[in-house]
Amino acid sequence: MKFPARLFLSLLALGSCQVHKNPPALSSTTTSAPAVPVWQSAAYTVYPDSVVQGPHVARAVSRRELTSNYRSPANAFQSPRISFKFSLNGKDNEMPPGQDHVIVALPRAGQPLETPLIVFGQQYLDPAPVPADTYLAPNTPLKIRLDLRPMRAALQRQGFYELYNGQKLYQDDFKHVFVAGNAAPLSWDFDNLINKPGLELTDPDGNGIFETTVVLNAHSDQETTASRWQASLDVAAFPQLTSDYPLLDALYNLALEEARRAVEPDGTFRTGQEWAGVWTRDISYSIILAQAALQPEVAKTSLLRKVTPRGRIIQDTGTGGAYPCSTDRMIWAVAAWEIYLTTGDEAWLRQVYPIIKNSIEDDIVNAYNPATGLVRGESSFLDWREQTYPKWMQPVDIYQSENLGTNAVHFQANQVLARMAEKLGQAEVAGRARERAARLKVGINEYLWLPQAGYYAQFRYGRAYPLISPRAEALGEALNVLFGVAGSQQAQSVAARTPVMDYGISCIYPQIPGIPPYHNNAVWPFVQSYWGLAAAKVGNEIAFLESLMAVARPAALFLTNKENFVASNGDFAGTQVNSSVMLWSLSGSLGLVYKGLFGMDFQPNGLRFQPFVPQALQGTRRLTGFRYRQAVLNIEMVGFGNRIDRITLDGQQLPDATVPAALTGTHTVQIKLVNSAPEVSYKVTHVPHHVSPMTPVVRYANGQLTWSPVEGARAYQVLRNGQFVGRATTPEFAVPPTSGYAEYQVVAIDAQGYESFASEPLAVAGEKFSRVYDLGTGRSKSPKPYQGYTGQGFVEISTTQNKTLALPVTVPAAGLYAIDFRYANGNGPINTSNKCAIRTLRRGRQLLGTVVLPQRGVEEWSDWGFSNPVLVRLEKGTHPLTLTLEAANENMNGEVNQAMLDYLRLTKVD
Numbered sequence: 029m030k031f032p033a034r035l036f037l038s039l040l041a042l043g044s045c046q047v048h049k050n051p052p053a054l055s056s057t058t059t060s061a062p063a064v065p066v067w068q069s070a071a072y073t074v075y076p077d078s079v080v081q082g083p084h085v086a087r088a089v090s091r092r093e094l095t096s097n098y099r100s101p102a103n104a105f106q107s108p109r110i111s112f113k114f115s116l117n118g119k120d121n122e123m124p125p126g127q128d129h130v131i132v133a134l135p136r137a138g139q140p141l142e143t144p145l146i147v148f149g150q151q152y153l154d155p156a157p158v159p160a161d162t163y164l165a166p167n168t169p170l171k172i173r174l175d176l177r178p179m180r181a182a183l184q185r186q187g188f189y190e191l192y193n194g195q196k197l198y199q200d201d202f203k204h205v206f207v208a209g210n211a212a213p214l215s216w217d218f219d220n221l222i223n224k225p226g227l228e229l230t231d232p233d234g235n236g237i238f239e240t241t242v243v244l245n246a247h248s249d250q251e252t253t254a255s256r257w258q259a260s261l262d263v264a265a266f267p268q269l270t271s272d273y274p275l276l277d278a279l280y281n282l283a284l285e286e287a288r289r290a291v292e293p294d295g296t297f298r299t300g301q302e303w304a305g306v307w308t309r310d311i312s313y314s315i316i317l318a319q320a321a322l323q324p325e326v327a328k329t330s331l332l333r334k335v336t337p338r339g340r341i342i343q344d345t346g347t348g349g350a351y352p353c354s355t356d357r358m359i360w361a362v363a364a365w366e367i368y369l370t371t372g373d374e375a376w377l378r379q380v381y382p383i384i385k386n387s388i389e390d391d392i393v394n395a396y397n398p399a400t401g402l403v404r405g406e407s408s409f410l411d412w413r414e415q416t417y418p419k420w421m422q423p424v425d426i427y428q429s430e431n432l433g434t435n436a437v438h439f440q441a442n443q444v445l446a447r448m449a450e451k452l453g454q455a456e457v458a459g460r461a462r463e464r465a466a467r468l469k470v471g472i473n474e475y476l477w478l479p480q481a482g483y484y485a486q487f488r489y490g491r492a493y494p495l496i497s498p499r500a501e502a503l504g505e506a507l508n509v510l511f512g513v514a515g516s517q518q519a520q521s522v523a524a525r526t527p528v529m530d531y532g533i534s535c536i537y538p539q540i541p542g543i544p545p546y547h548n549n550a551v552w553p554f555v556q557s558y559w560g561l562a563a564a565k566v567g568n569e570i571a572f573l574e575s576l577m578a579v580a581r582p583a584a585l586f587l588t589n590k591e592n593f594v595a596s597n598g599d600f601a602g603t604q605v606n607s608s609v610m611l612w613s614l615s616g617s618l619g620l621v622y623k624g625l626f627g628m629d630f631q632p633n634g635l636r637f638q639p640f641v642p643q644a645l646q647g648t649r650r651l652t653g654f655r656y657r658q659a660v661l662n663i664e665m666v667g668f669g670n671r672i673d674r675i676t677l678d679g680q681q682l683p684d685a686t687v688p689a690a691l692t693g694t695h696t697v698q699i700k701l702v703n704s705a706p707e708v709s710y711k712v713t714h715v716p717h718h719v720s721p722m723t724p725v726v727r728y729a730n731g732q733l734t735w736s737p738v739e740g741a742r743a744y745q746v747l748r749n750g751q752f753v754g755r756a757t758t759p760e761f762a763v764p765p766t767s768g769y770a771e772y773q774v775v776a777i778d779a780q781g782y783e784s785f786a787s788e789p790l791a792v793a794g795e796k797f798s799r800v801y802d803l804g805t806g807r808s809k810s811p812k813p814y815q816g817y818t819g820q821g822f823v824e825i826s827t828t829q830n831k832t833l834a835l836p837v838t839v840p841a842a843g844l845y846a847i848d849f850r851y852a853n854g855n856g857p858i859n860t861s862n863k864c865a866i867r868t869l870r871r872g873r874q875l876l877g878t879v880v881l882p883q884r885g886v887e888e889w890s891d892w893g894f895s896n897p898v899l900v901r902l903e904k905g906t907h908p909l910t911l912t913l914e915a916a917n918e919n920m921n922g923e924v925n926q927a928m929l930d931y932l933r934l935t936k937v938d
Contacts, residue, residue, distance in 0.1 A: 066273070066644050067577040071530040071598065074577050077274040079584045081598065086584035088278040091270070092259035098585040100253075102601035106164040106245050108133045112209030114148055114174055114229075116202065117885055118857065120218045121191045122149055124736075125419045126542060126722045128209075132156040133168050133244055142171035145237065148179055149192060164211065168244040172207050174229055177236035187815065198815045198890040205229045211244050216544050217604055218414075219859030253600070257587040261285045266322060267654040269621060272647035276576075279583050283617040286589055286609045287322060296330045300591055300607035308334045308344050309356055309409050312363035313554060314612040317619030320366040321628070321656075327367050328376060331360060336922065341387040343920050346411045348423025348882025349856055349864030351920050352394040355405030356434050358387065358441035365444040369630035372657045372689055381448045385457060388445060391438070392464075393916040394866060394878045399899075400430060400488075401471030407487065408433035409503060409555075413859070415547035416501075416536055418723045418785035421489065423858060423882035424896050430494070431487040432476050432504030439468040440511040451632070469513050477518070482525035484508060486536060491789045491897055492846050492937045493750030493771055498783060499720075500526050502533045503555045509562035516566075520710065523568040527715040532556045532578035534595035538718040538782050545594045546604040549717070552592045553579050557616025564624050564640040567670055568710035572624065573642040579617055589613035596717040626651060626663065627670075634686040640670040641701060659691040667701030674700045721776035721784040724759075728792050733761040733772055738784065741776035747786065748772055749937075769797045769937045794935065801837060801932040803849075808833070810928060814852060816890040817930045822852075825867065826926040827913065835909040837934055839902045844938035846897035847909070850930040851881045854889035858882075862920035865927040867911045869898050876900045879911060881927040892930060899937070 067074040072081040079086045086096040111128040115121065129152045131143050146152045179197075182189040188196040206221040206228050208214060213226060221227050229238035263284040269277055290298050297319070299310045311319075311334070315327045334342040334357075341360045343351035351357070364380040367373070395404045406426050410416040410433075413426055421429075442465035449458035476485045478498055486499040505526050509519040527537040532551035539549040560575025583589050586600050588608040593600045600606055622628045625645070627638035635656050641649075646668035654661045667673070675682045676698045687697065724735040724744065733746065737759050746754040746761045749771050754761055763772070770792045776784040804810070804821025808830060814822070823830055839845065847869065855863035865881035877898035884891045909932075919925050 067573060069530060072581055074580060075275070076272065079275065079581050081581065081585060084585055086275075086587070088274040091274055091277040092281055094257045094278050094282065094584060094587055096253070096255060096585050096587050098253060100599050100601035102599055103166070103245055104163070106211060107158070108162065108164045109158055110170070110209060110211050110214070110244065112172070112207055112214055114146075115206040115208050115218055115221060116191075116197060117204055117888065118206060118218055118221045119885075120208070120414075120419060121193065121195070121197075123151060123192055124725050127151055130154050131170070132158055133164055133170055134158070134162070135165070140171065141169065143173055145173045145175050147175045164245045166245050169241055170244055171239060171241045172229065174205065174207075174238040175236065176205065176231070176238055180236050195891070196816055200815070201885070201888045201890050203886070203888075205238055207240060207242070210544065213242055213244075213246070215604060216414075216542070217412075219857060253586045253588065255587075257282055259285055261288050263288060265653075268652045269649065271649035273645065275584060276580060276645075279580055279617060280621060282583065282587070283589060283614040286614045287319070287618070289609055290611045290614070291323065291326050294329075295326055296333055297326060297611055299611050301609040302605075302607035303610075306330050306333045308342055308360055309411075310612055312359040313409070313558075314615035315363035316359075316366050317554065317557060317612065317615040318622060319611075319615055320363065320370045321622060321630070321654075322618065324367055324371050327363070331364055331367075331380070334360060335383055336920070338918065338922075339383050339386055340390060340918075341383060343862075344411070345860045345862050345920070347406055347413050347426055348858060349853070349919065349921075350862050351864060352391070352404070352866060352878070352880060353406055353423045353427040353864055353882055354411060355391060355395045355403060356408035356437055358384075358391065359408065359437045360384075361387070361441040361444045362437070365448065366630065369632065370656070377448060377451065381452055384441065384445050384448065388441060388461070388464075390916040390918075393868065393875070393914070396464075397430065400475055401467035402430040402435050402475060402488070403438045403468070404428060404430055405434050407431040407501065407504070408437050410501075410535060410547045412547055415543055416486075416540070417489070418788075420723070420788035422893060423864075424880055424894065425489065425491070427880045427882070428491065428494075428896050429487045429489040430475070432472070432484050432501050433507055434504075435468055435472050435476075436504055436507035436511055436513055439465050439472070439513055440507070442468065443511070447632070472508065472513050473518075482521040484514075484522070490750065490773075490786070491771065492769075492899065492935075493789070495747065495750045495773075495786060497785065500537045502526070502535055502537075502559055506555070506558040506562040509565060510558065519562070519566045520568070520708075523563045523566045523571050524711050525713050528571070528574065528712050529595050529715060529717060531581070531593070531595060531598035532575070533559045537715065538720045539595075540785075541719050541722045544604055545596075545602050546592065549595050550592045550603055551578065551595045552613070553582065553589065553610075554612035554616040557620050560620055561623055564627070564670070566710070567640075567706040567708060568712070569640075569642050569670075569706050570710060570712045572640060573644055574712060576620055576624070576642070576645070579620060583613075583617060589617060621651070625649065626665065631686070632689070634689045636684065636686040637672070637675060637697070637699060638670070638685070639665060639672070639699060639701065641665070641668040643668045643705060646703070656687060657689060657691070658693075659687070660694045661687065661697050662694070663697045663699070665699040665701065667703045669701045669704050670706055671702040671704070672699060673702045674698075718780065718782060720782045721778050723785040724774040724776055724787045726772065726774050726787045726790050728763070728772070728790055731763055733763055733774065733790070735759045735774055735787070738776040740778045741784070742779050743777045745775040745777060745783075746772065747775065763792055769794065769935070771937075797937070798933055798935040799837070799840075801835065801934070803833070803835075803929045803931055812889070812928070814889040814928060816852070816892050817928075818850070819931060822928045822930045824926070824928055825865065825911070825913070827923065831913045833911040833929075835911055835932055836906055837909055837932070838906050839904055839934070841936070842903045843901070843936050844899060845902050846899055846933075846935045846937050847876070848897040848933050848935075849879060849881070849895040850892055850933065851895055852889050852892050852928040852930075853881050853883050853926070854885055854887045854891070855924055855926060856883040857886050858884060863924045863926070864919050865925050866913075866917040866919055868914045868917055870910050870912065871900075871907050876909070878917070889928065894933070897935070
């Protein structure tokens with residue numbers, strides 16, 4: 029049945045606030061569901077055999093068949109007000125963040141719909157009103173026209189065009205011009221515009237007028253899912269689940285079947301239906317959740333596919349050429365250990381031990397910050413930089429950041445290394461690994477814990493003077509509870525006080541303005557599963573039950589385990605990228621059964637049961653054919669709660685609720701729970717969808733900081749060198765005189781007290797405290813024809829040229845100095861590939877730090893930026909610095925480790 033647009037909208041609105049006592053039948057032949065729901069909220073209701081969300085109903089016809097009438101409303105109510113901007117070479121470089129062009133895409137007296145001729149960099153705002161209840165019509169063609177003649181004139185006149193942010197674009201570096209925007213097929217994913225057909229503008233007649241035509245709200249983009257799932261694969265070799273809840277049993281069987289589908293002919297995991305290949309973080313998180321127990325041989329093969337020829341774990345491609353801008357590859361170690369725990373395979377342990385040891389040793393050089401005890405690098409799994417970081421942060425800034433989830437991963441990787449080393453008789457290695465883990469634990473709790481909020485901060489970020497982002501980061505919060513970084517009271521607080529939205533826990537909270545859903549404003553079922561397991565660990569029944577339902581709802585309605593969905597409305601459509609049959613999503617669904625409800629805790633010496641059954645899911649459940657090492661377990665569990673009344677193995681009391689690791693053959697485990705709620709009553713912090721203020725863009729002139737007013741901001745905090753120095757209610761601040769280095773940032777605060785990201789650090793009169801050493805002199809000068817350097821030339825560093833550079837510097841006065849390099853790296857785009865250049869900075873034999881030189885664009889060798897600053901205390905006098913390509917500096921490419929260096933900058937920051 030089709031609904032008129034207004035009626036359909038009314039039904040959706042009614043469904044969002046109404047609790048159904050009985051789910052509507054899908055057909056006259058279906059039986060009515062019980063009147064008592066398992067779970068209900070203002071957003072949706074779950075019954076033993078169905079899910080109801082407004083007019084949408086999913087039902088378990090049987091434990092092997094599901095039906096759903098879900099249809100995404102995303103295309104029905106799109107606004108005709110289209111925001112967009114132009115992009116040179118796939119970068120957000122036309123106008124400041126938050127400043128876009130706007131066109132109202134409504135028919136105009138039979139005329140073809142097109143934009144006026146827009147001059148690059150000059151904002152156009154369509155004054156046409158949008159009548160109430162008016163939506164974007166299906167298949168609306170829009171011709172977009174751009175005038176690049178002023179840019180071309182500048183290129184001809186002076187050889188470069190200066191962008192709004194002061195960067196210079198040279199003629200040889202001008203490759204493409206795209207349009208980005210808020211309505212499909214437009215996208216705000218600047219880094220991937222080159223991969224989206226129709227978004228590149230062309231100038232066929234060469235007159236400087238670039239054009240393209242896009243079809244908005246195209247019929248082919250209508251978002252639908254299947255209406256029925258019926259089991260068709262043989263999954264008898266997997267553990268079989270039966271319970272009093274047909275819906276949950278059917279979803280379990282759906283996940284089993286998709287787990288079978290997720291195995292490629294070569295014996296590796298496929299990441300998702302739309303994601304071919306083996307990805308380190310995806311397979312690792314999936315293995316930890318369920319696949320180590322379910323498909324251990326596939327898990328082994330997949331992990332070994334992600335090892336370099338030198339025996340190091342491969343970091344997935346990503347920001348700035350990936351490693352070491354991204355450092356979450358160490359989750360591989362946790363997954364490898366999980367395989368050992370489930371299989372007891374000693375040969376596997378000996379095989380993976382040196383890989384983990386060598387990888388951590390490289391990370392110690394490239395990513396560990398001895399000043400904080402934390403590890404640098406991008407948020408684990410949140411690898412799409414503008415989705416979780418302020419736009420001003422370049423890949424090198426992301427390298428400098430210290431993220432909650434990534435540090436939890438490194439903590440656990442060191443714990444794993446210590447346990448492996450102990451089993452293999454390597455006491456010295458084990459001791460050092462435990463010391464590193466202890467320092468990480470102290471660093472996380474010292475630098476990232478937010479006492480007033482009651483959970484951890486998202487990350488530390490900045491340059492010479494880092495500060496914290498107080499956003500909640502769901503995966504990081506969960507991992508710090510599960511891995512034991514958080515103490516008992518902290519863990520309980522995290523589960524109770526971390527913000528949770530109607531449809532689940534969003535990846536971050538609050539959301540970032542102007543960024544479409546993907547990691548921002550999105551729930552990822554695998555993250556929800558880790559959050560659920562963390563809630564179960566601390567005994568928070570409400571949070572655990574909510575997580576079970578938040579994973580069941582989308583799988584039932586969409587009839588597949590999707591990668592993600594929009595946090596604010598629960599819809600799978602609207603995120604920038606999505607996939608069905610997503611490995612870590614289906615693994616999360618299974619993991620909530622194995623590790624959550626049944627409480628399976630795999631240990632070196634046995635399988636311990638710590639079950640947790642919320643009272644709403646009480647009853648009898650059986651898991652048969654579960655393979656544990658050399659045994660097969662048939663498990664029956666009755667009751668509810670998280671305390672065991674009695675547990676037996678083949679009728680005999682089971683000590684410590686632990687099945688011995690040496691058990692062989694087929695056995696029966698029976699568990700009877702104490703039918704009581706957890707001893708402590710916990711809460712969940714429910715919050716509405718909220719978007720934080722836009723990040724201010726700050727300027728300095730004549731003793732004043734100024735910025736454009738930020739929409740929704742009630743006040744602004746001004747920071748100097750990372751510390752609060754003033755509060756303003758207008759977009760300006762008088763800078764007090766100072767004799768030292770001063771780096772300013774501004775944070776916008778809204779009426780609810782939520783903060784924007786801090787603005788890009790702005791050094792006031794910073795040149796007074798800096799010395800520049802031109803590197804493009806003498807025999808080292810490169811003959812390559814790149815432009816934009818500042819001195820006599822530049823020097824090339826690569827695997828064959830200038831592997832060691834001598835850099836004597838003279839320090840005028842003792843103090844804390846920031847050492848960085850102006851460089852170019854045109855070996856790849858900013859968002860993918862693996863050619864980040866890495867070097868080690870030393871003074872004599874003393875290690876000062878790692879210098880990271882990320883990619884800045886494909887063949888864009890005249891696009892210059894700065895490396896990370898290495899902070900070091902120097903005495904007055906001359907210091908013999910060297911920049912060297914050392915063994916630990918090998919990147920994920922292995923062959924191309926190259927950059928051009930313009931100058932070394934020495935800045936006294938304290």
